[in-house]
Amino acid sequence: xxxxxxxxxxxxxxxxxxxxxxxxxxxxxxxxxxxxxxxxxxxxxxxxxxxxxxxxxxxxxxxxxxxxxxxxxxxxxxxxxxxxxxxxxxxxxxxxxxxxxxxxxxxxxxxxxxxxxxxxxxxxxxxxxxxxxxxxxxxxxxxxxxxxxxxxxxxxxxxxxxxxxxxxxxxxxxxxxxxxxxxxxxxxxxxxxxxxxxxxxxxxxxxxxxxxxxxxxxxxxxxxxxxxxxxxxxxxxxxxxxxxxxxxxxxxxxxxxxxxxxxxxxxxxxxxxxxxxxxxxxxxxxxxxxxxxxxxxxxxxxxxxxxxxxxxxxxxxxxxxxxxxxxxxxxxxxxxxxxxxxxxxxxxxxxxxxxxxxxxxxxxxxxxxxxxxxxxxxxxxxxxxxxxxxxxxxxxxxxxxxxxxxxxxxxxxxxxxxxxxxxxxxxxxxxxxx
Ligand code: FRU
Numbered sequence: 134x135x136x137x138x139x140x141x142x143x144x145x146x147x148x149x150x151x152x153x154x155x156x157x158x159x160x161x162x163x164x165x166x167x168x169x170x171x172x173x174x175x176x177x178x179x180x181x182x183x184x185x186x187x188x189x190x191x192x193x194x195x196x197x198x199x200x201x202x203x204x205x206x207x208x209x210x211x212x213x214x215x216x217x218x219x220x221x222x223x224x225x226x227x228x229x230x231x232x233x234x235x236x237x238x239x240x241x242x243x244x245x246x247x248x249x250x251x252x253x254x255x256x257x258x259x260x261x262x263x264x265x266x267x268x269x270x271x272x273x274x275x276x277x278x279x280x281x282x283x284x285x286x287x288x289x290x291x292x293x294x295x296x297x298x299x300x301x302x303x304x305x306x307x308x309x310x311x312x313x314x315x316x317x318x319x320x321x322x323x324x325x326x327x328x329x330x331x332x333x334x335x336x337x338x339x340x341x342x343x344x345x346x347x348x349x350x351x352x353x354x355x356x357x358x359x360x361x362x363x364x365x366x367x368x369x370x371x372x373x374x375x376x377x378x379x380x381x382x383x384x385x386x387x388x389x390x391x392x393x394x395x396x397x398x399x400x401x402x403x404x405x406x407x408x409x410x411x412x413x414x415x416x417x418x419x420x421x422x423x424x425x426x427x428x429x430x431x432x433x434x435x436x437x438x439x440x441x442x443x444x445x446x447x448x449x450x451x452x453x454x455x456x457x458x459x460x461x462x463x464x465x466x467x468x469x470x471x472x473x474x475x476x477x478x479x480x481x482x483x484x485x486x487x488x489x490x491x492x493x494x495x496x497x498x499x500x501x502x503x504x505x506x507x508x509x510x511x512x513x514x515x516x517x518x519x520x521x522x523x524x525x526x527x528x529x530x531x532x533x534x535x536x537x538x539x540x541x542x543x544x545x546x547x548x549x550x551x552x553x554x555x556x557x558x559x560x561x562x563x564x565x566x567x
Pocket of ligand 1: 193238363
């Protein structure tokens with residue numbers, strides 16, 4: 134039986150869906166084929182999982198305002214990672230151990246039961262919720278919190294990422310050591326309830342990689358392992374590629390994942406065909422006041438597939454399902470995918486223009502640059518997605534950059550690449566709001 138607070142929140146959320154169905158066509162910046170709930174604040178994707186024919190995406194959500202606070206887990210389902218249907222909120226901050234916020238976490242299947250593992254606040258501690266009825270019902274377990282305090286002084290203690298080794302669960306937790314730098318703590322458990330702290334899985338340096346690592350994501354890729362962390366204070370996603378031996382991770386190379394300046398707190402999981410698939414939160418450059426006025430903030434990226442390339446660098450491409458929704462271009466609207474083979478192009482978005490250029494070993498979009506080494510004679514292949522205020526650019530299976538753009542005057546969207554063939558497709562609305 135839902136509590137009064139639960140029912141109120143549920144009602145607010147569903148009213149929001151109804152409101153947007155009529156109001157949002159007037160908002161030229163509201164994305165239409167990237168997922169976000171109809172209104173209010175959203176941040177990190179949580180608990181990405183494929184279960185019984187459906188993809189579930191949970192997400193950090195404030196049901197009552199277009200700014201961060203009062204964190205709940207929102208919930209949406211999809212059969213193809215593109216068409217999303219919002220569902221009622223999944224987790225509420227309604228227990229003594231999570232009353233100040235249900236923070237980020239993951240979903241795993243334990244003993245055949247899809248189970249959510251998240252951080253309750255405040256203070257930060259780790260909690261478990263089992264699910265039933267195809268992830269439509271959620272039950273916080275009586276033993277919560279399952280990890281009630283950090284083993285030493287830390288800068289953060291949150292965002293569990295779990296995987297299985299034999300009959301043991303391993304948990305990577307984000308945080309850092311004061312005056313040292315960001316770190317990931319490693320725990321093990323057989324039953325998700327009783328956890329043992331092992332040691333740091335990996336540790337960085339304050340000056341180089343930030344003082345606190347949020348949202349660690351750790352997974353095998355090809356013959357290596359990859360660790361993604363969202364590093365404070367830089368607000369950047371760092372990736373490390375390296376070796377995982379004796380339950381310690383030693384990076385061999387590293388870089389910034391997505392230099393577009395918007396993607397943060399990504400999470401990966403395996404899609405139904407075993408592809409390592411990533412979705413990340415695309416943050417807003419708008420002020421709190423502007424977000425409140427608009428009534429919404431935050432959107433999720435397109436699903437991306439990660440691979441380890443032959444030279445052991447990270448490969449990144451749009452998930453193949455992204456292409457299955459596009460339609461022939463009919464010269465309308467701000468929902469477009471462009472394909473072009475060209476070293477230089479200008480993306481016109483109403484009153485804004487974003488220059489895109491490959492030169493000197495970098496791909497530059499407006500004032501953002503990502504290192505990229507094309508082989509001699511290898512042309513630059515661009516895929517540019519525009520969804521109102523969202524721009525995602527992919528190049529040669531190697532670089533992805535997400536940006537947010539709010540043109541003062543909306544108008545025709547076009548990619549100019551003199552001398553090159555540009556193919557445009559229209560992308561329909563993919564989120565079902567009522
Ligand atoms: C990252 C983050 C997480 C935390 C969540 C709270 O954006 O700060 O570390 O769990 O957001 O909303």
